[in-house]
Amino acid sequence: MTRHHPPPRRRTVRRLLGPSAGIAAGLLVTGLLAAPSRAQAPTDASPGPGAPIGTTARTVGDARFTPGPCPKTVEPIEELKEARCGTLTVPENRAEPSSRTIRLGVAIVPAVADTPRPDPIVWLAGGPGDDAVGEAKMAVDGGLNRDRDVILMSQRGTYSADPELLCPNVDQFNGQVVGLVYDAPSTERLHVEATKACRDKLAARGVDLSAYNDTQSAADYADLRTALGVKQWNLYGISYGTHLALVSMRLHPEGLRSVGIDGILPPSRSGSAATWSSFRQGVDGLFKACADQPACNERYPNLRGTFEKLVGDLEAKPVTTTVTVPGSDKPVKVVIDGGTLVNWLTSATHTAEAVPRSIDELANGDPQRIAQQWAGWRTNPKGIGVVSHGLAYGVFCSEWTPYESKDAALQGGQKEFPSFPASVQAQAPLLTFLHPDCDAWNIPAAERSIRDVTTSDIPTLALSGAFDAQTGADNGPYVARTLSKAEVVTIPYEPHVVIATSKCAQEIVVSFFETPDAPKTECLKGLEAPAFEIAP
Structure with a gap:
């Protein structure tokens, strides 16, 4: 699940998950057709035996x-x-x-x-x-x-x-938020105004x-x-794509040989409260990995306690600084409050090695490392006008918000992080102002059945990362309860969407599609925790 600009992957071989990924010049000629086709049977030539897929109309x-x-x-x-x-x-x-x-x-x-x-x-x-x-x-x-x-x-x-x-104006405002108090009523008003402006523009286009x-x-x-x-074919879904894969398994199981889901977002669990649970799992995994390394634990003791105290302190008294971001010499104002710190860490699990040092520096009065990273992600020009907010709000506002209370985020935050201020608890990580935005988007609720649990005997590989703060690793066992041929695998020390970050995950996925009933998981035994950065 990626609502805002995704962070860079850790290590040089890792790639972006979303709109900032290296994505391409195209030749697709645009323009809507006037009316739908009504043919009821296959027409035109079908591919002959051995003919490449996609060569025939x-x-x-x-x-x-x-x-x-x-x-x-x-x-x-x-x-x-x-x-x-x-x-x-x-x-x-x-x-x-x-x-x-x-x-x-x-x-x-x-x-x-x-x-x-x-x-x-x-x-x-x-x-x-x-x-x-x-x-x-x-x-x-x-x-x-x-x-x-x-x-x-x-x-x-x-x-x-x-x-x-697309909603470039929403992307632009999401970049401007780095200089605002993250969860302030004034920020909410401006965010909802941007959402409604895009909605009106799209509706005016028919x-x-x-x-x-x-x-x-x-x-x-x-x-x-x-x-x-x-x-017959196979599906491989990442993040929200797992949401769509699980719906496809339920509504259109015909022709599905096997399904891989990576960074699992079950429709039956999707919403603000579950996002807090996922955040808890991912950051606790990271904090524990630091505590298990003597050097990291000695240099950054009680990292979780330090982080939670910072959230409260910064929400009461935000820190303001300026940074420069790649590609621009213009200073960027950055305000770090409690909500900003939570959302930064949700994404920063992708660069886990640097997290303990970054939190320690902030606790000791140096916000530059976090501010630089946060501003770089949010103001990246490659993320402007690339994400389909129309599809995002179409899913959020018809399938999620109608089936949760408006205080679901607050309840989830209170349960997982009772020490956080209520203003932070009320905004689920990466889903800030979701309910007001959906009120502005103003579309009908989907049938409640869209949130049904998927029950299937299609072979399924359920992959998660132990550092995933966006879609918690417990979603794997959760979906497997009703998938009779599911293999649940959690990759230690990895963030959201493991095929992009883990060679072991890639080996498991390839072996799964080769033999869906017996994926090879031996590589899990040799995995080691990241070497956390230790400040001098």
Whole structure:
């Protein structure tokens, strides 16, 4: 789950999860079609035996796949140079007979093997609102295309879809927040104003904002499979993509050979309170790892206590400083209050080695390291106009907030961090002002069944990182209760979305798709905690 700009991955081989990832120049020609197709049976030539997936135009029901140029991306992506590409055309709202159509960009990265397996892997991006096509490098770096094609399709509303439901003004304001008191009423008012301005802009373009959600997206992928003529495939979802994968397993199980979910966000648990639980698990794992290392524990004793005291102290008396960020010589004002510190740490588990030193420096009057990191993430120009807030709010405001109380965040914060000030507890990590934003977004609630637990015998790999402060590792055992063929794996010392950070996780994932009933997990035995930075 990534609502705001994601942080850089730790170690040089790690990549961004969301809009700031290296994502590419595209050739997708945009423009909505006037009306949906109404064909009821496959038309056009189907791929012959051994023909590459995605080389033939095909219409099935209301969906049509058309080969063509690769989808647009923010920056060039080497991994897409050999991709077979095109667009999937589907109704914007399948519940409305007169619905217009939308187009979703599709890129199929070929397998490295000369003779690919017939069941490809479909990559489900996170967010909500990240574009799967822009994450091709992450999928390839994870080894997913070793002997299977990897299919990346832009979820509806995302960057390479048509229409794209972007909100650059919201991204810009999220950058300005670094200079404001994070959870102040005045900040909330400005944030909601930015949200409503984007909503009004999209509605004026004729967008049916109620049609951007899990139900429609799951149907998009089911239509893609039939339109491509694929008999069976596999899903790999990261972060919010696990939310969509679990819904797809329940609503469209046909054709699913196996499913990998990484950084698990169960629909039945999604919401503000669960976010506090995830934060607790991730940061406690990190603090414990420091305490278990004699050098770290000696230099930074009682790290958890230091952090919790800082949250209260800074909420009462914020610290203001200035920093410079990469690519700009202009000083950036940064205000660090208790809410800022919580949200910084939620993301900073990706750079775990530096966390103890950063917290210690702040406790001793030096906010520069945290301020620099926080401002760099939030003001990164590569994150402006890339995330689909239209899809994000479509999910949050129809599937999450209608089914939790407005004080769910406060209750979750009180339970997990009773020492925190109420103003901090009231704003779930990375979901600040969620309920007021959803009031402004003003879309109908989804059917309550969208939050049903997924029960399935489809082989499933449930992967988590022990340092994941966004989607807690206990979500793995939770979803496995009703997945009869689930393998639950927690990768020690790793943050959110382990395929992007752990060679061991990558080996496990590749072995899972090879033999879903017996993934190889031997690499877990040799994993070691990070070497935390020790200040002189």
